[in-house]
Amino acid sequence: MDRGKDLAEGSSCGGDPAAATTPSRYESQKRRDWNTFGQFLRNQRPPVALSQCSSGHVLEFLRYLDQFGKTKVHLQGCIFYGQPEPPAPCTCPLRQAWGSLDALIGRLRAAYEENGGPQETNPFASSAIRIYLREVKESQAKARGIPYKKKKKGGSGKPDDDSSTSSIPFS
Numbered sequence: 001m002d003r004g005k006d007l008a009e010g011s012s013c014g015g016d017p018a019a020a021t022t023p024s025r026y027e028s029q030k031r032r033d034w035n036t037f038g039q040f041l042r043n044q045r046p047p048v049a050l051s052q053c054s055s056g057h058v059l060e061f062l063r064y065l066d067q068f069g070k071t072k073v074h075l076q077g078c079i080f081y082g083q084p085e086p087p088a089p090c091t092c093p094l095r096q097a098w099g100s101l102d103a104l105i106g107r108l109r110a111a112y113e114e115n116g117g118p119q120e121t122n123p124f125a126s127s128a129i130r131i132y133l134r135e136v137k138e139s140q141a142k143a144r145g146i147p148y149k150k151k152k153k154g155g156s157g158k159p160d161d162d163s164s165t166s167s168i169p170f171s
Contacts, residue, residue, distance in 0.1 A: 058108075
């Protein structure tokens with residue numbers, strides 16, 4: 001098995017004694033996110049050193065990532081704005097989902113400090129980032145026409161089947 005490829009892709013080796021040194025899915029994703037952000041800074045003109053990185057650079061990075069999003073966010077002028085399940089397609093943009101951005105910032109915030117960045121100057125922990133995330137969350141909720149609520153885990157949403165003898169749902 002090619003462990004280098006597995007590590008790069010974030011998969012784990014089940015049953016392999018060397019699996020103890022294989023990073024968790026979270027650690028692999030955090031490293032991938034950190035490397036992607038570092039590449040983003042290097043691609044700026046002029047390139048930005050990590051020590052010079054500010055919340056403004058982080059906001060640019062989050063906006064840059066929107067082009068790869070998969071969440072339809074209806075614009076205010078769209079006839080489907082505010083409808084949770086529109087009946088037809090529209091030309092509104094795809095964006096990064098709020099939950100994805102929130103998780104990304106959490107990983108990058110941790111990676112910054114793990115890579116020697118001082119907690120006091122962590123650009124991922126700034127109020128500008130928190131405000132941006134709150135605005136994204138609220139605008140996406142309005143565009144869908146439903147208040148943001150955490151998804152409930154477990155249960156399929158189907159009525160109980162009387163033939164089942166177990167009352168414990170499988171996850």
